[in-house]
Amino acid sequence: MAALANTTATPRTLFDKLWSTHEILRRDNGDTLLWVDRLYLHEGSFHAFDQLAQRKSAVAEPGLVFGFADHYVPTHSRDNEIANPEIARMVRILDNNARRHNFKLFGLQDPRQGIVHVVGPEQGLTLPGMLIVCGDSHTSTHGALGAYAFGIGASEVAHVLMTQTIWQKKPATMRIKVDGKLGPGIGAKDIALAIIAKIGANGAQGHAIEYAGGAVRSLSVEARLTLCNMSIEAGARCGVVAPDATTFAYVKDRPYAPGADQFDAAVARWSSLPSDANAAFDHEHSLAADQIAPVVTWGTSPEDALPIDALVPDPATLSDEGRAKYIRGVLDYMGLSPGQRLTDISVDQVFIGSCTNSRIEDLRVAAAILAGRKAKVPGKVSPGSSLVKQQAEQEGLDRIFRDAGLEWAESGCSMCVGINGDLVPAGNRCASTTNRNFKGRQGPGARTHIMSPAMVAAAAVTGHLADARPLLAGRPA
Amino acid sequence: MDKFTRLTATACPLNVANIDTDQLLPARFLKVSRSAGLGKLLLHDLRLDADGNERPEFPLNRPAWRNARIVVGGANFGGGSSREAAVYALSDYGIRCVIAPSFGDIFAQNSIKNGFLPAVADEADVTELAAMLERHPGHEVTVDLETQSITCGNHVFKFSIPASWRDQLLNGWDEIDLTRSHTREIDGFREARQRSEPWIFRRG
Numbered sequence: 001m002a003a004l005a006n007t008t009a010t011p012r013t014l015f016d017k018l019w020s021t022h023e024i025l026r027r028d029n030g031d032t033l034l035w036v037d038r039l040y041l042h043e044g045s046f047h048a049f050d051q052l053a054q055r056k057s058a059v060a061e062p063g064l065v066f067g068f069a070d071h072y073v074p075t076h077s078r079d080n081e082i083a084n085p086e087i088a089r090m091v092r093i094l095d096n097n098a099r100r101h102n103f104k105l106f107g108l109q110d111p112r113q114g115i116v117h118v119v120g121p122e123q124g125l126t127l128p129g130m131l132i133v134c135g136d137s138h139t140s141t142h143g144a145l146g147a148y149a150f151g152i153g154a155s156e157v158a159h160v161l162m163t164q165t166i167w168q169k170k171p172a173t174m175r176i177k178v179d180g181k182l183g184p185g186i187g188a189k190d191i192a193l194a195i196i197a198k199i200g201a202n203g204a205q206g207h208a209i210e211y212a213g214g215a216v217r218s219l220s221v222e223a224r225l226t227l228c229n230m231s232i233e234a235g236a237r238c239g240v241v242a243p244d245a246t247t248f249a250y251v252k253d254r255p256y257a258p259g260a261d262q263f264d265a266a267v268a269r270w271s272s273l274p275s276d277a278n279a280a281f282d283h284e285h286s287l288a289a290d291q292i293a294p295v296v297t298w299g300t301s302p303e304d305a306l307p308i309d310a311l312v313p314d315p316a317t318l319s320d321e322g323r324a325k326y327i328r329g330v331l332d333y334m335g336l337s338p339g340q341r342l343t344d345i346s347v348d349q350v351f352i353g354s355c356t357n358s359r360i361e362d363l364r365v366a367a368a369i370l371a372g373r374k375a376k377v378p379g380k381v382s383p384g385s386s387l388v389k390q391q392a393e394q395e396g397l398d399r400i401f402r403d404a405g406l407e408w409a410e411s412g413c414s415m416c417v418g419i420n421g422d423l424v425p426a427g428n429r430c431a432s433t434t435n436r437n438f439k440g441r442q443g444p445g446a447r448t449h450i451m452s453p454a455m456v457a458a459a460a461v462t463g464h465l466a467d468a469r470p471l472l473a474g475r476p477a
Numbered sequence: 478m479d480k481f482t483r484l485t486a487t488a489c490p491l492n493v494a495n496i497d498t499d500q501l502l503p504a505r506f507l508k509v510s511r512s513a514g515l516g517k518l519l520l521h522d523l524r525l526d527a528d529g530n531e532r533p534e535f536p537l538n539r540p541a542w543r544n545a546r547i548v549v550g551g552a553n554f555g556g557g558s559s560r561e562a563a564v565y566a567l568s569d570y571g572i573r574c575v576i577a578p579s580f581g582d583i584f585a586q587n588s589i590k591n592g593f594l595p596a597v598a599d600e601a602d603v604t605e606l607a608a609m610l611e612r613h614p615g616h617e618v619t620v621d622l623e624t625q626s627i628t629c630g631n632h633v634f635k636f637s638i639p640a641s642w643r644d645q646l647l648n649g650w651d652e653i654d655l656t657r658s659h660t661r662e663i664d665g666f667r668e669a670r671q672r673s674e675p676w677i678f679r680r681g
Contacts, residue, residue: 024666025659029641033659035666037677044507047561055653063678072508090508129674137559137583153561153587163656165663169639201495202553202579235556237582258676266676301495322604326494417558419504426527438499438557440522 011276014242015173015208018148018273022131024165031167038125039160040116040134041067041103043090047154048135049097052161059101061164066125067098067105068116072420075382075409078108087420101161114385114411117141117355121225122385124254128243128270133160138355138435139238140231144224145251146243146273148208151232171237172282174204175275177213180289185469187365188223189357189433189452191215191287192230193295197305199285204236207283210275211241215289221250222359229356233302233435242274296342296451296465297437299330304437306342308455308467314338333439334447335429346464347449348428350379350406350456351442354416357433358384360391362453367397368475369457369468370404376463379456380407380422382414406460418443431459479592480649481622484573486546488618488629489536490607496520496550497557498584502566504558515562516569541614549607549618550577552600555584564591574620576627576636578603589642592649596620596636598627606632622647 012020022034041048045067052059059065072090074082082088091108098105106112106119113119117138120126128146133139135157142149152166160166178191196203209231211224219227224241231239241247248267251257258266293307306313312331315324315338331338336345352358352366363383381401383389389411392398398408415422416434418441424430426445433456434441437448451459454468461471506518524535531538537545548567554577555563564587567575574594585595598606609629610616619628622643625636644650656663671678 025662027641029644030639031641033656033663035663035670037670037674044560047511050511063680086508127676130677135559135561137557151559151583153559153564153583153590155561155587155590159653159656162653163663164667165656167652167656169641201556202581205553205579205582232557235553235581256679258679262676262679266674269674301497329493417504419507436497436499436557438497440503441499444503444522444527 011279013173013275013279013281014146014210014240014273015148018129018131018240019170021129022148030169032170033165034131034168036133036160036164036166037064037130038132039065039157040120040132040139041065041094041157042070042116042136043072043094045135045154045157046090046093048157048161051155051158055162057162059103059161062101062103064164065103065161067094067103068119069094069106069108069113070115071413071417073108073410073412074420075412075414075422078410084421111386114388115355115358115413117225117229118359118384118388121145121221122254122387124251124257127251127257128247129273133166137232138229140236141225141229141355143228143231143238143240144221145247146240146270148238148240150238171206171208173210174207174283174285175210175212175281177284177286178211178215178289179213179286180215182215182289182292185454185472186292186294187452187454188219188226190292190295192227193297193302193305193450194287194292196230196234196302197295198287199234201233201301201303202235204231204234207236209234209236209239210281211239213286216241217244220361221246222361225359226356230302230435243270294452294455294468296449296455298334298336298342298449300333300437300439302435302437302450304330308342308465310342312336312338312340312342342465343467344464345429345449347377347431347459349377349424349430350375350460351415351430351432351434352453352456353380353382353384353414354434355384355413356435357453358382358388360388362433363388363392363397366453366457367400369454369461369471371400371475373404373461375405375460377460378405379460380409380415382409383411385411404460415442417441424448431456431465478590478649478651481573481592481594481646483619483621483623484546485617485619487542487544487615488547488549488610489542489545490549490610491536492549492551492604492607494551495553495556498555498560498563498581499557501555501563502560507560507562511565514569515566516571519566519570539614544571546571546573547618547620548572548575549603549610550575552578554580556581559583561587564588564593568593576603576606576620589645590652592646594620594622594646596627596638598634598636602634
């Protein structure tokens with residue numbers, strides 16, 4: 001504790017503190033060996049286990065390793081065997097590795113099963129002050145609780161499995177302040193897309209982002225998870241929000257959180273983490289919360305994002321020929337016309353789910369719009385975890401989605417990445433609460449528009465991209 | 478790990494921004510094991526049409542560039558998903574180096590672990606190099622990691638790479654062996670961590 005509290009000669013950022021509390025040693029070239037508090041695994045981690053096997057090595061700290069079946073799991077039903085043998089094999093390999101190496105697995109049949117970035121916080125595995133890694137770029141999500149969390153590749157996963165440590169170069173720091181009050185119907189996804197549109201898909205490359213300001217402070221933990229989730233879409237190494245009373249209330253009494261005997265000590269320690277007054281950041285950006293409108297993407301990078309009342313860009317008006325060529329290619333893929341109103345873009349289907357927007361608050365706001373209305377297009381709602389699914393059903397949200405004509409599905413990564421077979425057909429246009437509108441992300445030739453759960457519900461009800469706010473007016477959300 | 482020192486080879490321009498790892502290796506191929514060879518799946522949906530036929534206009538399909546070992550990419554090359562298999566696909570195809578104005582952080586880290594060079598150069602230099610290669614398809618480029626320089630005909634420019642990554646590529650160091658030489662420090666750190674934040678080690 002002394003190390004945290006009494007070495008404040010220079011004001012330090014939250015990120016500086018997270019970094020230094022995990023630093024085992026530093027080499028002359030700046031490479032630092034960091035201690036890892038949590039390694040999260042999913043079915044895609046098989047390359048790392050292959051490396052482990054090649055070296056005939058053991059898992060160093062099985063008690064700090066947790067597995068989650070999410071990427072390949074079916075969402076239609078859990079009653080039958082997985083039909084596709086290659087997909088079934090992926091789920092089975094993770095199962096076998098968990099048994100062989102003795103780490104805890106939230107497997108396909110576990111009532112707590114779900115997306116790693118939903119279940120980690122939900123179970124209290126993710127805690128303030130931790131260093132968390134996972135072979136998935138959206139590991140940045142966990143920064144919402146004041147943890148240093150980042151995605152890594154298979155070789156790094158193998159290194160962590162074998163040593164519970166990781167070599168890193170310290171990223172630069174960036175503070176993004178969102179001050180003021182968000183308008184009604186505007187959420188964390190709109191903030192995230194507004195930021196990425198402003199700074200670009202690699203605007204935070206090499207940086208640890210700290211989200212700050214009044215609008216961020218007033219977000220729930222679930223909304224902060226959405227915000228930090230999208231950090232990687234701005235190219236950042238990670239995103240963090242300072243832990244506060246909101247965080248501590250969220251963490252308390254979760255299964256893996258500190259028990260009653262340790263909770264006060266934990267809170268005391270976590271309370272020392274926020275950035276010191278006058279701590280310096282390498283870069284700063286700021287946004288006014290009341291200027292943020294509902295945002296949708298029109299292109300194939302999350303930076304191709306605009307407020308819903310805008311027009312599709314016209315490459316003919318651009319002097320930068322490289323940029324014009326890029327936009328022409330994007331519009332061709334997306335099947336859009338220059339200068340078209342975003343609200344005139346009709347959609348073929350919708351998807352609500354993914355590690356970005358599948359928590360109970362996301363489902364509640366979508367249900368608030370869909371209640372008593374019919375979706376004009378088909379769609380799927382996949383809760384972020386089996387426990388979120390259970391809670392939604394207790395609240396009657398499943399009935400609202402079903403009555404509107406949408407499929408109420410099981411939990412998993414599903415149509416965000418499509419590797420379980422949940423694909424958007426080629427040429428189809430999907431309004432989606434996911435994080436990536438990359439070419440082919442939801443399936444070869446699929447056209448993805450990313451937006452908030454409220455905006456996806458609005459697209460479902462109207463059949464085109466639409467401002468959710470009038471549809472939310474007067475409804476509890 | 479393979480060393481990387483100096484490479485002279487055909488370089489293929491792919492100079493568009495945001496070639497993400499989903500483009501480099503589409504997600505549906507992520508269950509393919511490395512031993513099956515991922516080279517034929519590289520840039521699958523850009524290289525091949527829906528029927529699996531080559532798109533003749535795609536640079537890597539043109540005779541001059543089929544055997545390229547260097548790619549000249551655009552900004553944010555390899556952004557997005559952390560899939561290391563994107564690097565495997567490039568390597569298995571035969572490519573050892575990408576020159577671009579910027580890279581996705583995780584992609585760059587993954588490259589180093591595989592003896593693959595992500596060379597960051599000024600946007601103007603990259604654009605000029607790509608234009609030269611378009612004018613003279615099949616031209617060779619030399620990438621020298623010792624001097625951090627790229628040469629194509631009379632056009633010579635510098636690239637940047639963090640010093641530790643450069644050392645690692647030049648020497649082909651094994652990171653796990655290096656880490657294991659610090660076992661004593663790691664064990665000591667773990668004990669201190671368990672004292673200061675015991676709840677991290679709690680079993681639920």
